[in-house]
Amino acid sequence: MVERDKPRLGVAMIGHAFMGRVHSQAWRSASRFFDLPMEPRMRVIVGRDAQRSKQAAQRLGWVESATDWRRVLERKDVDLVDICTPGDTHAEIAEAALAAGKHVLVEKPMANSVAEAQRMTEAAALARARGIHAMVGFTYRRVPALKLAQELISEGRIGEVRQVRAQYLQDWLADETAPLSWRLDKTRAGSGALGDIGAHIVDLTCFLTGQRFAGVSGMLDTLVAERPLQASAAVGGIGSAGIGSSGGTLGGGLGTTVEAPATVEMGPVTVDDAALITARLSSGAPVILEASRFAWGRKNALRIEVSGSRGAVSFDFEDMNVLHYYDATQPARTSGFTRILATEPEHPYLEAWWPPGHGLGYEHGFTHQVVDLVRGIAAGEDPRPSFEDGLHVQQVLEAIQHSSGASHQWTEIHDQERS
Numbered sequence: 351m352v353e354r355d356k357p358r359l360g361v362a363m364i365g366h367a368f369m370g371r372v373h374s375q376a377w378r379s380a381s382r383f384f385d386l387p388m389e390p391r392m393r394v395i396v397g398r399d400a401q402r403s404k405q406a407a408q409r410l411g412w413v414e415s416a417t418d419w420r421r422v423l424e425r426k427d428v429d430l431v432d433i434c435t436p437g438d439t440h441a442e443i444a445e446a447a448l449a450a451g452k453h454v455l456v457e458k459p460m461a462n463s464v465a466e467a468q469r470m471t472e473a474a475a476l477a478r479a480r481g482i483h484a485m486v487g488f489t490y491r492r493v494p495a496l497k498l499a500q501e502l503i504s505e506g507r508i509g510e511v512r513q514v515r516a517q518y519l520q521d522w523l524a525d526e527t528a529p530l531s532w533r534l535d536k537t538r539a540g541s542g543a544l545g546d547i548g549a550h551i552v553d554l555t556c557f558l559t560g561q562r563f564a565g566v567s568g569m570l571d572t573l574v575a576e577r578p579l580q581a582s583a584a585v586g587g588i589g590s591a592g593i594g595s596s597g598g599t600l601g602g603g604l605g606t607t608v609e610a611p612a613t614v615e616m617g618p619v620t621v622d623d624a625a626l627i628t629a630r631l632s633s634g635a636p637v638i639l640e641a642s643r644f645a646w647g648r649k650n651a652l653r654i655e656v657s658g659s660r661g662a663v664s665f666d667f668e669d670m671n672v673l674h675y676y677d678a679t680q681p682a683r684t685s686g687f688t689r690i691l692a693t694e695p696e697h698p699y700l701e702a703w704w705p706p707g708h709g710l711g712y713e714h715g716f717t718h719q720v721v722d723l724v725r726g727i728a729a730g731e732d733p734r735p736s737f738e739d740g741l742h743v744q745q746v747l748e749a750i751q752h753s754s755g756a757s758h759q760w761t762e763i764h765d766q767e768r769s
């Protein structure tokens with residue numbers, strides 16, 4: 351079908367910083383590389399500041415900008431709302447968008463609490479009955495090497511899943527002078543490393559094994575209890591935009607400029623910095639998870655290894671085009687992990703991209719997310735991860751928080767639907 355004959359899918363996106371930029375890239379590129387049944391139209395980007403939103407629209411390829419997302423939901427030319435704002439806004443925007451008859455893509459974690467996630471899931475179920483679809487942005491499911499791992503496991507290539515070990519490690523908070531940002535504020539983010547990056551490895555464990563979590567024991571730690579309210583020039587990283595205002599150089603008398611006093615205004619960190627978790631899947635298989643933003647030298651080390659009765663798969667995002675596969679049925683003399691460069695046309699999503707070996711990057715997972723979302727909407731199906739999947743992750747996160755606050759007490763999760 352040529353582009354002009356395809357039904358249009360008008361998109362509004364809320365938030366235009368980190369995720370806003372990556373999602374814009376995905377909306378720009380999806381139909382340029384993949385044959386989609388609908389043509390996404392980047393109608394309007396929404397922010398809180400008119401001038402910055404306008405600049406974002408121009409830079410990122412949106413037709414218009416706006417500052418009131420509620421008004422945007424009234425527009426007839428908007429069919430889908432893409433939510434790229436902090437967690438405390440997700441439930442309100444998603445519920446209103448679904449009620450207004452708009453499809454929804456919401457960034458992870460889906461919400462800041464199980465109660466919010468439950469309400470959103472109920473809203474999505476009502477909307478589904480009217481042909482409206484919703485999805486959570488656990489993007490790593492769409493990294494080709496990880497999708498390949500899921501396929502190999504579901505084909506039985508590692509046998510029965512026996513054990514999962516996963517880590518998600520970053521280091522942008524290891525420097526104690528890194529400033530406060532919304533990610534360190536429980537009321538805005540819900541939790542710290544746990545919800546920010548731990549949520550991804552919880553979801554990936556479900557995705558790869560096809561199982562849910564049955565119970566957890568967790569230990570959450572805040573390693574630096576207070577931080578400066580403003581960004582220092584030296585510190586970058588994901589949360590480097592401070593939430594405070596004071597500080598910097600002060601104007602002195604008679605044309606001189608003096609440095610601000612050494613006392614820096616500080617604020618409390620109200621979330622965890624590191625999370626250590628042991629868990630069991632619905633099959634009883636044991637799982638060990640670690641999420642930390644204090645792991646010096648680890649920039650985006652999402653690692654996951656699944657061991658089965660006949661082999662294993664192993665992945666590290668810092669080498670994201672590669673999947674390691676161990677086939678335990680091979681003779682011991684020549685056995686070992688096979689390094690699979692997941693860039694062949696036979697690999698998931700790769701038929702649309704570059705010749706073998708010309709690797710993909712971080713942004714491609716987001717393009718694949720748009721592709722699967724648009725195809726799901728056109729087929730009348732909720733693409734995975736659905737809001738039910740997102741709710742399960744939220745239940746796991748809350749059970750870990752409960753366990754950590756109760757001397758690591760084993761905490762069961764009573765949601766045993768298949769992932």
Ligand SMILES: NC(=O)c1ccc[n+]([C@@H]2O[C@H](COP(=O)([O-])OP(=O)(O)OC[C@H]3O[C@@H](n4cnc5c(N)ncnc54)[C@H](O)[C@@H]3O)[C@@H](O)[C@H]2O)c1
Nearest residue numbers: 365366367368369370397398434435436437457458459489
């Ligand atoms: N899928 C992933 O791998 C991934 C990676 C990073 C972040 N995230 C998630 O994406 C979401 C956003 O994170 P980010 O890193 O882009 O944050 P960010 O701080 O870079 O951007 C947040 C944006 O939201 C806007 N915003 C905040 N409150 C708003 C409101 N009330 N109304 C309208 N706009 C508002 C801000 O102006 C900003 O443009 C979070 O849920 C985060 O957990 C997902």
